[in-house]
Structure formats: C-alpha cells, structure tokens
Amino acid sequence: MSELVIWQPESGELIPASAKTPSEISHYAAQLSVRDKKQIVSAFESGHFEMGINYLWGKTSTALKKELSAVGVGLLGEMLGKADVDEDDDVEDIITTKESIILAEELGIVSPTDAMRLKHTYELITHFSRLELEESDFEEIDESEAISSLKACIKAVLGRPKVEVAKKFVEFREALEGESxxxxxxxxxxxxxxxxxxxxxxxxxxxxxxxxxxxxxxxxxxxxxxxxxxxxxxxxxxxxxxxxxxxxxxxxxxxxxxxxxxxxxxxxxxxxxxxVPENLRSETFIKAAEAIFRAHDGLNNFYNEPAPVKNLAKLGSTIPTPALPTCFSALLCVTLGNGYGVSWAAESEAKSLLKTLSTDRWAYYLNNVLPSDTRVLDKLDSSKPLKKWMHLVDDFDLNSVEIKNPSVSRLMKASSEKNEARILSAKKKLIEEYYGKNA
The missing domain is CATH 1.10.220 (Annexin V; domain 1)
Known part of the structure; x- marks a missing residue:
C-alpha cells in the first residue's frame, strides 16, 4: 500500500578527509560566492573564529530558510502550530533559527545527523554570545570547534544546490483545501x-x-x-x-x-x-508555553528563560488537559537544557511546576506525547541533557509509571538503569516510528 514518505535528499558533495584547512573546506560551499568564501577563510586564518562562524551561520540560516519557504510559509506555520501565519508572511519573521533546523529535519531537507551537527553549531554560537554578554574574556571558540562548524554548515546546507522537499505531501496538502x-x-x-x-x-x-x-x-x-x-x-x-x-x-x-x-x-x-474543552483557558497556558520555547531556542536563552517560566507558574499549577502536551514539552526543555547546561533560575521554577503534576499526568505525557515530542527526544543526543534526563527519571520515579508504548517502556527502563547506549537505541526507535524512516 502506498504511503506518504519524507523525501530523502542526497547530501552535498562529500568533503574529503584530505580537506582540512578553511580554504580547502570552503571550496565545497556551492551556495557561497567567492567573496563570501574569502571573508570566512580570512576570519579563520586570522584566528577570529567567532567572527567567521557568525558570518558563516548567517549565510547558512538564510539558505536553509529559503529552502524551507519552497514548501509554503503557511505549511511551515501549520507544522509549528502557529495558526496566525499565512502565505504572505516573511519566513524570516515567523521561524526562529532553531525551528528552521527542526523543520528541515522533519521535511527531510537535512538528515538527522546533519541536523544534530547544525544544532550543535547554533548552541556553540549562543553559548559564546552569552559569555560575551557576561563580559567574560576567559573562554573562546577554538580552532577545532570552528573547523567542525564549518564542515557541518557546508555539508548540510551550503554544499548542496537547491532541492525539492516533501513534494508528495505538499501535493496532498493542496488537495486537502482544493478538492473534496x-x-x-x-x-x-x-x-x-x-x-x-x-x-x-x-x-x-x-x-x-x-x-x-x-x-x-x-x-x-x-x-x-x-x-x-x-x-x-x-x-x-x-x-x-x-x-x-x-x-x-x-x-x-x-x-x-x-x-x-x-x-x-x-x-x-x-x-x-x-x-472539546469547556472553555479556552487552555489557550492561555499554550501561549505561555510557546513563549518558553521562543526563549529557549533564541540567543541568550539562559537569561531569557526565567521570565516566561515564571509567567507560566503564575497561571496556576492546574494545567488544563489540552495544554498539557505543550506545557510538559516546554518545561522539560528548560529542565534538560542544552549541550552547554541549563538556566539555573528557570530550571528550578520548571522542576517545581513538574513536581505539582500527578502520576496520572506523567503517564498521559509519557504514553501520548513523548512518542512524538521530538524537541525532548532530540535532547538525549547531547551528554548534559542526557544526564539531566536520567536524574529526572529517578527524581520523579518515572520508571514506576504504567507505560503502554513498548519503545517508551524500553526508554524508561534504560533511563532508570542509566544505560546510555540503550537509552539512545530506544530514542532512535521512537524517532523511526514517528517519521517512518531510519534515523
């Protein structure tokens, strides 16, 4: 029987192992002009790695969002649950950088591995941006990190020509509104x-x-x-x-x-x-949770997360059931943090809110939401969030929750045993079940 599938693009021209210098690697950036390549190489060779990566990331983000816009801005809004987006909106205005990577992975523009590397590059940029704000002169991006980021951006995005994305679903989506x-x-x-x-x-x-x-x-x-x-x-x-x-x-x-x-x-x-909810109180909670996502995905997230988390807490500990999926995901994102750690103030507030949720509500999340919560599942690929996850499972005794989904059950058991290899195996299985493709 036919089914919808996520289109799998070919990667850009493979960067050979022999290409080690910024000049050699930049040669494979098909979407960069000669001038762009010279500026990036000059920054790298001068040791101005942060400047070079920020310039490189600007080009990468713009190219990625341009490819995404090919499927229709309205569809991107629908994928993100943003109901107020229409085709006339500018893709730069409605999609954050982190969201563009998530969407690119979901639509098959980039592979899960390339998406992971792009997320790491973005986290690297946001981490050092935060240090700059703190006026810290004691840490800086080193050459190996810069070279890895350069390879990641070129291999995933800048080294490929324009691609068609999810054409089969785009046609199906048009039929949903164009014919009965x-x-x-x-x-x-x-x-x-x-x-x-x-x-x-x-x-x-x-x-x-x-x-x-x-x-x-x-x-x-x-x-x-x-x-x-x-x-x-x-x-x-x-x-x-x-x-x-x-x-x-x-x-x-x-x-x-x-x-x-x-x-x-x-x-x-x-x-x-x-x-059918009895009232629209849930919408207030959902919007508060979406504000947490924006802070978490944006620059200087460690500084910006506490305010929206506190705002969600002020709404009350009784979260309406329709809002549970979004609120759970937002609170867990803050609690797990990213590869560079967590916002301590936001984490404390988020964990306090999570502790007010009953075992039944945790069972609801683990059985009905986590299997498709790619925001949370993707965090398990990073060492620090993975350790936070294992502590969370212990702190909340989540392995004792009744789980119906076999893959989630394996994930919780492995988490309780702190078996990282089995955690990642169970997480991979959930991603495969959600997308219907090998992760």
Missing amino acids: LSENDPRVDMLRSSPYFFNKLTVSVLMNAAKKNAGANLEHALANINVLIPAIWPKLRESEKWQVGHAYAEAFADGKTTSVGGLKSALLKVRGFDY
Whole structure:
C-alpha cells in the first residue's frame, strides 16, 4: 500500500578527509560566492573564529530558510502550530533559527545527523554570545570547534544546490483545501498507512483551514475533515484529538457557524466531544508555553528563560488537559537544557511546576506525547541533557509509571538503569516510528 514518505535528499558533495584547512573546506560551499568564501577563510586564518562562524551561520540560516519557504510559509506555520501565519508572511519573521533546523529535519531537507551537527553549531554560537554578554574574556571558540562548524554548515546546507522537499505531501496538502476527497480515495488509504508525523500534520492543516478559510476552500476542508478525521481517529494520540476539540470550541466561540457545523459532524462520527474543552483557558497556558520555547531556542536563552517560566507558574499549577502536551514539552526543555547546561533560575521554577503534576499526568505525557515530542527526544543526543534526563527519571520515579508504548517502556527502563547506549537505541526507535524512516 502506498504511503506518504519524507523525501530523502542526497547530501552535498562529500568533503574529503584530505580537506582540512578553511580554504580547502570552503571550496565545497556551492551556495557561497567567492567573496563570501574569502571573508570566512580570512576570519579563520586570522584566528577570529567567532567572527567567521557568525558570518558563516548567517549565510547558512538564510539558505536553509529559503529552502524551507519552497514548501509554503503557511505549511511551515501549520507544522509549528502557529495558526496566525499565512502565505504572505516573511519566513524570516515567523521561524526562529532553531525551528528552521527542526523543520528541515522533519521535511527531510537535512538528515538527522546533519541536523544534530547544525544544532550543535547554533548552541556553540549562543553559548559564546552569552559569555560575551557576561563580559567574560576567559573562554573562546577554538580552532577545532570552528573547523567542525564549518564542515557541518557546508555539508548540510551550503554544499548542496537547491532541492525539492516533501513534494508528495505538499501535493496532498493542496488537495486537502482544493478538492473534496471521497472515502474510497486511494489518498485516504495512503494517509492511514503513513507514519504518524503525517497524521499529526494533516490534523494541523485541516484544523487551521477550518478556522481560517472561506468559500470553496472552507467547504473542501470541512468535507475532508469528515472523511479523514474518522479514518485516522483510532490512530491519533491524545494531543491531536484535543486539537480537533479545541478547534471546534474556538470556532464556536468566534461564531463561525459553517465551521462549527462541519467540525461537529466529524466529532459526532468519532464520539469525540470528550475532547472539546469547556472553555479556552487552555489557550492561555499554550501561549505561555510557546513563549518558553521562543526563549529557549533564541540567543541568550539562559537569561531569557526565567521570565516566561515564571509567567507560566503564575497561571496556576492546574494545567488544563489540552495544554498539557505543550506545557510538559516546554518545561522539560528548560529542565534538560542544552549541550552547554541549563538556566539555573528557570530550571528550578520548571522542576517545581513538574513536581505539582500527578502520576496520572506523567503517564498521559509519557504514553501520548513523548512518542512524538521530538524537541525532548532530540535532547538525549547531547551528554548534559542526557544526564539531566536520567536524574529526572529517578527524581520523579518515572520508571514506576504504567507505560503502554513498548519503545517508551524500553526508554524508561534504560533511563532508570542509566544505560546510555540503550537509552539512545530506544530514542532512535521512537524517532523511526514517528517519521517512518531510519534515523
């Protein structure tokens, strides 16, 4: 049976092991002009590694976002859960640098390994930017770190020509809003058999269309909601079911009668009204959690994280169920930190909030959210977050939580035993199950 797949691009021209100097490595940067290459090489050869990497990263980030924009700015917004994004928005304004790497990995523009190296380069830049803010002159980027970053950026992005991305899904996404699919349409079966990533993204596309579209496009979206949501409902996890219920509640509150009618019909077919929140209080929590993500992913994150975490804490310890996936993920990102450590003040506040959550809520997260929480899973590739994760599992006694997902169960057991190799093996399995590809 056919299924949607993430398109796997070929890497850029392989940088040979013999290419060791900045000049030799830069030769393979197909997307850089001769002038750009000269400036980067000059900075490296002069020992101004931080200056050279910052210039290199600016070119890399711009090129990556340009490739991402080829799939449509609206789709990128849907992937990030940003409902207020439309095709006229500038990709530079709506996507942070960290988000661009996550999206590039999800869409297959870069491999998981290249994404990990790009994230490391970005963390390196943000780390030394923070040290500069502290007026510290005792640490600086060394040559080996600079060379590794140069290779990572060229191999993953700058060494490749422009590529097509996720073409099969882009065509499917256009059909969701441009035509009404029948129950026996082969694309419905295709979606049923596809990796969970595409089910999650389809829900986002359809819910945003129900809230934002008008006229024929709205009619097509609502018709497809009534075909596709029942088709994939048994496969959907709690977070996506709440997303459908929340879309209905929001449309009802906004008086959008056409959307309300279509969404109500779909919810009745799957007996899904248990997932309609009684009020929109959850949206306040979700927005507060999204502010934590922005601080965590941005420059000087150690300084900027405490304020949004405190703001979330002020909303109260009783987090509405529809907001649990986003809030859990945000709090765990702060608690685990990145390859350079954590924001101590933010970590303390985040852990205090996590301690207020019951065992049932931890079970909800571990069973229904963690299997597709790539933000948290990706952190386990770094040594410091991995150690924080193992301590967290012990501190919260998470291995005693009832786990239904076999891969999550293996992850928790390995974490409790502090077996790093098995943790990474279980994490890799979860990523493969989510994307439907080898990680």
